[in-house]
Amino acid sequence: MARKLNLRIWRGDSTDGGLQNVQVEANEGEVVLDVIHRVQATQMGDLAVRWNCKAGKCGSCSMEINGKPRLACMIQVASFGDNETITVTPLRAFPIIKDLVTDVSFNYKKAMEIPAYAHPDGLAPGDARMEQVDVERSQEFRKCIECFLCQDVCHVVRDHEENKKSFAGPRFFIRIAELDMHPLDMLKNRKKTAQEEHGLGMCNITKCCTEVCPEHIRITDNAIIPMKERVVDIKYDPLRWLGSKIGKREGIV
Amino acid sequence: MSGVFSPTRAEIKERTLRTDKWWLQPAITFGVLLSFVIYATFRTFENKNYFAEPLISPFYSPCLSASCEPGTVLAIFGQPFNNQYFGIGISPALFILIFPLGFRMTCYYYRKSYYRAFWMSPPACAVAEPHTKYTGETRAPLILQNSHRWFFYIGLVFNVILTWDTILAFRNAEKEWGHMSVGTLVFIFSTTMLWLYSLSCHTCRHTLGGRLKHFSKHPIRYKVWTVVSALNHKHPTFAWISLFGVAGADIYVRAVASGAITNFYFF
Numbered sequence: 001m002a003r004k005l006n007l008r009i010w011r012g013d014s015t016d017g018g019l020q021n022v023q024v025e026a027n028e029g030e031v032v033l034d035v036i037h038r039v040q041a042t043q044m045g046d047l048a049v050r051w052n053c054k055a056g057k058c059g060s061c062s063m064e065i066n067g068k069p070r071l072a073c074m075i076q077v078a079s080f081g082d083n084e085t086i087t088v089t090p091l092r093a094f095p096i097i098k099d100l101v102t103d104v105s106f107n108y109k110k111a112m113e114i115p116a117y118a119h120p121d122g123l124a125p126g127d128a129r130m131e132q133v134d135v136e137r138s139q140e141f142r143k144c145i146e147c148f149l150c151q152d153v154c155h156v157v158r159d160h161e162e163n164k165k166s167f168a169g170p171r172f173f174i175r176i177a178e179l180d181m182h183p184l185d186m187l188k189n190r191k192k193t194a195q196e197e198h199g200l201g202m203c204n205i206t207k208c209c210t211e212v213c214p215e216h217i218r219i220t221d222n223a224i225i226p227m228k229e230r231v232v233d234i235k236y237d238p239l240r241w242l243g244s245k246i247g248k249r250e251g252i253v
Numbered sequence: 254m255s256g257v258f259s260p261t262r263a264e265i266k267e268r269t270l271r272t273d274k275w276w277l278q279p280a281i282t283f284g285v286l287l288s289f290v291i292y293a294t295f296r297t298f299e300n301k302n303y304f305a306e307p308l309i310s311p312f313y314s315p316c317l318s319a320s321c322e323p324g325t326v327l328a329i330f331g332q333p334f335n336n337q338y339f340g341i342g343i344s345p346a347l348f349i350l351i352f353p354l355g356f357r358m359t360c361y362y363y364r365k366s367y368y369r370a371f372w373m374s375p376p377a378c379a380v381a382e383p384h385t386k387y388t389g390e391t392r393a394p395l396i397l398q399n400s401h402r403w404f405f406y407i408g409l410v411f412n413v414i415l416t417w418d419t420i421l422a423f424r425n426a427e428k429e430w431g432h433m434s435v436g437t438l439v440f441i442f443s444t445t446m447l448w449l450y451s452l453s454c455h456t457c458r459h460t461l462g463g464r465l466k467h468f469s470k471h472p473i474r475y476k477v478w479t480v481v482s483a484l485n486h487k488h489p490t491f492a493w494i495s496l497f498g499v500a501g502a503d504i505y506v507r508a509v510a511s512g513a514i515t516n517f518y519f520f
């Protein structure tokens with residue numbers, strides 16, 4: 001059954017902008033992205049919106065719906081009350097380009113700063129063998145679709161533009177954790193650089209990244225906190241530090 | 254103007270556009286934690302009604318000072334502290350307070366709770382925080398959060414002591430074994446919850462297996478890690494229940510010791 005839906009859509013660019021009210025038809029089973037497309041087709045021909053798969057798997061349609069970072073293609077219109085006005089804005093942590101489209105290049109820059117997987121010397125690519133239990137933990141992090149909702153919600157950069165220089169963000173903490181837990185990765189200083197270069201210590205584990213992740217990756221519990229514990233091992237635990245000097249444990253490298 | 258009001262961002266004047274009751278959770282946390290702190294402070298300084306044979310309040314155990322009531326002192330620790338220093342009387346609870354307090358203050362879950370509820374950093378997700386500067390846990394004093402594992406180890410010692418107190422609760426007021434009272438049940442509950450809280454701790458999870466790179470080479474630690482990971486999932490629940498458990502045990506001991514109620518014995 002079709003219903004009338006009240007939307008407030010942010011329109012504008014880097015010079016100015018604001019919320020505009022529109023009324024649009026919504027059919028049963030539709031998601032917010034569908035009605036945004038209908039607005040674009042019938043009332044605002046030049047409305048800018050990014051999307052691709054409409055299946056929650058490409059991570060393109062990230063925006064903020066009633067103030068929460070969400071994938072517009074995964075939010076059912078039916079989840080809102082009949083008289084509710086749905087407010088749709090672009091991501092508020094990144095520079096605005098136009099309407100619902102932001103410049104997310106911050107994330108690509110951060111991705112490049114994380115050193116890649118380092119394969120063991122002398123091990124031919126086809127000869128690598130890993131046990132399932134050893135890769136399981138990292139596999140959770142491979143589900144990431146790079147929607148950057150976690151990067152958007154994280155108060156470290158959302159509320160403090162100046163921290164962008166020194167903070168990689170939750171999406172890249174799971175990348176670091178994935179590699180540090182990887183059974184074959186040979187790079188030994190991931191813990192140290194996580195803390196000293198990528199800003200792991202800036203995270204205060206308030207878990208908003210975990211709350212918004214559409215892939216339900218337990219970012220804080222399974223990646224950030226374990227990495228913080230690994231950092232304690234090499235930086236803030238005198239007994240372990242001593243052990244590393246005697247040569248028994250992985251040390252400060 | 255910084256944060257969501259930075260000039261490069263979409264111009265929106267509201268600090269959040271959330272329409273749900275995002276303030277409810279931090280408000281409840283604030284209220285509950287503050288009530289606990291007030292009650293615990295009052296009890297720490299009250300310096301009486303903490304012992305009713307065989308029950309000793311968890312706030313006062315182990316009792317280490319010269320003023321401890323007879324029957325509360327553990328032989329292995331003795332009474333290393335005086336009951337006053339520089340002419341000021343000091344409650345025995347004060348000598349041990351730092352350990353359980355430090356354990357909970359540096360707990361990853363409580364950190365999340367009080368950063369949100371007390372420091373509003375952030376008050377809730379996608380709600381702009383009021384602070385202009387933010388450095389997280391990178392410098393003093395918050396860098397000290399990295400001491401959590403030490404408090405965790407000491408916490409285990411406390412759990413052993415409180416377990417001993419629970420075993421003693423199977424005696425009656427005449428120190429005869431083989432009895433059981435409401436107090437025994439209160440203590441069993443409180444101590445069990447403390448163990449579950451400690452075992453589900455993130456540091457525990459890391460120490461027992463999380464720090465490994467090759468689970469396949471450590472099958473037993475992998476098993477243990479799997480169990481602790483399942484408990485870890487419930488860590489917030491255990492954090493709250495164990496807090497209520499300890500407070501409940503203390504309230505019960507206080508009520509019995511002050512004569513407000515009698516400790517009912519089943520046998």
Ligand code: SF4
Pocket residue numbers: 150153154155156169170202203204205206207208209210220224
């Ligand atoms: S848990 Fe850390 S990384 Fe995740 S949103 Fe909070 S501060 Fe950011």
Ligand code: SF4
Pocket residue numbers: 059143144145146147148149150151170171174209212213214215216217219
């Ligand atoms: S971790 Fe989750 S929220 Fe963050 S980019 Fe990946 S899928 Fe999106």
Ligand code: FES
Pocket residue numbers: 051052053054055056057058059060061062071072073074
């Ligand atoms: S359009 Fe691909 S995730 Fe929404």
Ligand code: FES
Pocket residue numbers: 356360361362363401405450451454455456457488
């Ligand atoms: S994380 Fe909560 S007690 Fe260690």
